[in-house]
Amino acid sequence: MMVVKKLIEDRLSVDIISMSPLSGGDINDVYMLDTSAGQFIIKSNYREMFPNMLEREAKGLKQLGKSGVTTPEVIDHFEHDELQVLILQYFEEERANKEFWMYFAQDLSNLHQSSHTFFGLDYDNYIGSLQQANEFKSSWEQFFIENRIKPLIKKAFDNKLLSESHLNSFEGFFTVFSELIPVEPPSLLHGDLWSGNLLCSAGQKPVFIDPAVYFGHREADLAMTQMFGGFDSAFLNFYNDCFPLEKGWQNRISIHNLYPNLVHLILFGRSYLSGIENVIKRFTRKN
Incomplete structure (x- = not known):
């Protein structure tokens, strides 16, 4: 150094x-x-x-x-x-209060109102240590399946973390995906929005760090905030006031978190597998 x-x-x-x-x-x-x-x-x-x-x-x-x-x-x-x-x-940090979560909700809703004609990005990037393919697609269904889920289930299968039966289960899930997720225009996403990638700086100002950006379905960012905790639930009400969500979005959290869960399966091992299996079974069985 x-x-x-x-x-x-x-x-x-x-x-x-x-x-x-x-x-x-x-x-x-x-x-x-x-x-x-x-x-x-x-x-x-x-x-x-x-x-x-x-x-x-x-x-x-x-x-x-x-x-x-x-x-x-x-x-x-x-x-x-x-x-x-x-x-x-460098930002000096301070302890977050209710005001911070209101500001964060406003900022996140503004971010998500930045849109694009297609889902994706004009360059690839990373989520954690894994490369993230962002080739543009015309629909969220196509982008989420082709750019997010399929590359990871192949990698997990090659690493012997998923079996042939898991791949078959995912194929069944893909056939019903379009029925599960409401159609929305692409939103600019942070892409890796867990609490460690959000700072509270002086004056309760939110600072977004370590992004994995692309234009996607905004529920994917919101789902990520619910994966590991660390976010005051009040921000969801503030967000919904700023940029109302489609009804039932809470029921779709686990669908969009399939992507980060597959990332964690590959990086950290089988403790994430049962959660992935449960989501696939739950939503495929319903249909």
Whole structure:
């Protein structure tokens, strides 16, 4: 990191006083930089393992920011030897209160009202350490099945996490998918909206970080907020006031969370399998 430290000092024309490691998951090394020009966040990883990951993260942050939500400013992005490096604006955090959840609901509804003709994105990116294919599709059914579920069930099958019978069950589920999800225009999504990717900054301002952006069905973002907890339930009422949801959206949470559950099945193992099986059985049996 000493070479990177010198590179950062030269690129930003600053003196680095200290570099403090932060929790950054299993993919990135993350540091808070204290410099002569203030504080920054630095993220780095091995570019051969995760090609273009941090460049795509920078693009995603900028795209979210254009919709009006607050994201860290991208200060710099570069590659050096085997590393890729991203330097971001640092935010002081504070404890969230009811006001924060109201602001978050307003921001999320504004984000979701940014639309596109098609579902997808003009570049691929990542969710966690897995590559995420965003080829444009004309319907949510086609995009969700072809770009999200099928690539992961193939990967899980190849890794011996799913069986042939699981693949057959998914095929049955695909035949009824269009009957389960209401048609809506594409919305710009954060794409990986669990509580660890949302900060409460000074003045109760929500800050969206670590996106996996694409244009999709907005219920997918809302479903993700319900997967691991950490979101005050009041925000859903605020959101519904700003951008009313189609009736029965709560019953569709588990459908859209098939995608992140398959991601977690591949990354973390079989503890996620029974939940996936239950969703497929539940909605296929009904039809």
